Amino acid sequence: MSFIEQLAAGFASALDGYGILIMAAGVTWGIIGGAIPGISGAVAMALALPFTYGLDAPTALVMLAGVWAGANYGGSIPAILMRMPGTPASAACLFDGYELARQGRAAKALGISLICGTIGGLISILVLIALVLPLGEIVVRFGSPEVCALALFGLTLIAGLSGPSFLKGIASGFFGLLLTTVGLDTLTGSMRFTFGSADLLTGIDTISVMIGLFAVSEMFFLIAHPARPSGTLVGTASTEFPTLRELREVGRATLVGTIVGLVVGIMPGAGATASSFVAYNEARRWSKRPELFGKGSLEGVAAPETANNAVQGGDLVPTLALGIPGSNSAAIILAALILHGIMPGPFLLTKNPELVYTLFAGLIIVNLLMIPVGILILRLTLIAMKLDPPVLIASLLSLIVIGTYAGDLFVLNPIQALVFGVIGYGMRIWGFSAAATVLGIVLGMLAESELRRSLIISHGDWTIFITRPISATLIFLTFCVLVYPVLMTVLRHWRSRRVPAAPAAK
């Protein structure tokens, strides 16, 4: 059977029977689960897993694919409306998304997140379908040095997130890095900063801390400064969706997001969260209007949301080509396969091609389904946002406590969310950057463990980072990014010293 015939058969299989309804149900649950703060895509999929036992393997896969796709978008809904990341991967879109909501343009931001996310998801799936095997060969070239270099490259964003005081920004970033050291260290088995408590062995819970630093602190702020004359939390929330012209404006950012999502998705260890931050950084670097970032730039929403959806394709490369899950979400897809008696591994494509092509078809369909389902849920959420602020804030705080508990059923998670809410509020008053701290947490964790692992691999030789081509490129780019502004300042200074000499010479 030719490639097209196999894909067509995949579509037939995915749409067979109640297929479309099941996929729509998956997408709906995914968006809702993603929107509930504390429930990530992987948790939403895990909660849906028992429902797949009674289904046959292809249907089970496409339903889980629906949940996965939906959750990638769902997280941006509370992030934009309430500065509350529904999933860690949606944190990067709140910088501009929430600003847009405060300017009354929430629906534009949400619309961009939905449409650009869908575009990113579709492109990454198409790339996956076309290149899964060759990409499977490349994925093993991305080792610890490469991931470490990528994390360092992403950490340069701290400069952009610092706000007025660069020093406080760096301090905030280091605070984030410090937080990631808490817990059981997998590289030595030693316990760091656990103060003898078994509860702290896991370390901090990233999503709870993010919700605390961004959302809970914001709610404390709103309680302290109730200032909205119109009475609603997001200003006069218009439900106007983005126009075609606005979509064209974010085209460049969407492209950046797609590329970053694909590349970072393929890298083992780095996932949707890291890719959304790197995409935000890159979109700003290549934007025609970088000064708008942080003040309500549509590109600032398009890039991270596209990236976190585009990671889907990348995650599935090692998953399908090697049987090694590229992320927690992909691990659940594999679990579903195992529970249906199918062993994942390098032979999945040759031994069960119909299944794989059904998954491909399913992924395309669910990404498309996101648009109608997404718009529906959007309209409902916007109505809910019209509640009185005190009622809304109280409801959201309850939702935060429930959501952060529901994922791992660990009582320390909601406590972290509340404690970091206080810390985040303090940081805000004293000019520190919660965003830099979150970046430090997300990328710092990756940078530290991969750095140490790289040094074990190289027997302590630091040159491993520059002798390997991919890692060397990333280190070089990081260096350029750090040095460029300094270089520019020096050049400008030098040029301005020379200019007075010229007219005198005339």
Added chain:
Amino acid sequence: MKRMPVIQMMSALAVALAALTALVTPAAAQKPSGKFPTRPIVFVVGFGAGGGADVMARALSEAAKTVLPQPLVVENRPGAGGTAANAHVAGRPADGHTILFAHAGSSIITPVTANQPGLKWSAFEPVARIHAEEEWLMVHPDSPWKSIDQLVAYAKANPKKVRVAGAPIGGIDSFVVLSFEKAAGIDLEYIPHDGGGQAILAFLGRNAEVVVGNVSEFAQHIEAKKMVPIAVASAKRSPIFPKVSTLKEKGWDVVMVQWRSVLAPKGTPPDRVAALARAFQKAMAAESWKTFNKNSKAVDLYLGPAEFRKFLAAEEQRFTKIIDELGLRKK
């Protein structure tokens, strides 16, 4: 006295009712009734969904459907090397409706190294040992070492040169390697990764010369000729690869399998523990379980409550000795 507005009175009433209900319900749940189980049994797993432990628990739950009148529901409580789940289950009512997934790492090694006796297997009721997977050492097909003796000879001459990729320190993978190093008198470079899959990726990317783990994770890669077994840490040679020697037969007493089992909170009535054990034994005869074992190349190793308890005590002694020899215990 000012009259309370209706809304406040109603809320006070609601709170009072809720409080009363909360007080009554746990007592009611603990009342021992004859029948068991009377509601779904919660199977707590200390690892994330999709991982080896989780998949085994789900497969066992599927198989148990044919045997138990109530379903087994898997609840993931990842964290702290699996011991977060232990801590949770220790606080649950001991009525047989909550059970805990356990393997050597989560029920012996981590509690001992972290000095948390309340999380060790002995703080629970052993129910049954279910199955086990062997630990294998694999090398690249073009590796210069065609036998484990050659690897050991090279390692002796080149300390810390041979890199072995595996799962985090504190898990069985790391123990196999550390014990092997001690027994053979060699110095390897162990590279812990965040999971078996990541270790395999590192190995495939030539960032390690050897990879250690379960054969279920390796099976398809072996078939794809990306790795070749060089030794197994079992008591006897494996029927899957009869030409591959065990570490034991070469004189290095390293026998460690990744066994998986079920525990229950301390104080669970013995008849309920026995009922659960019997149910699992029957479930292991189910078609779905047999397929699962066949695919994961695992071996059924059922032990009932009494023998399992003896086995756990022996395992703890064995592991504690190794932990102390390797100096891993938290000071």
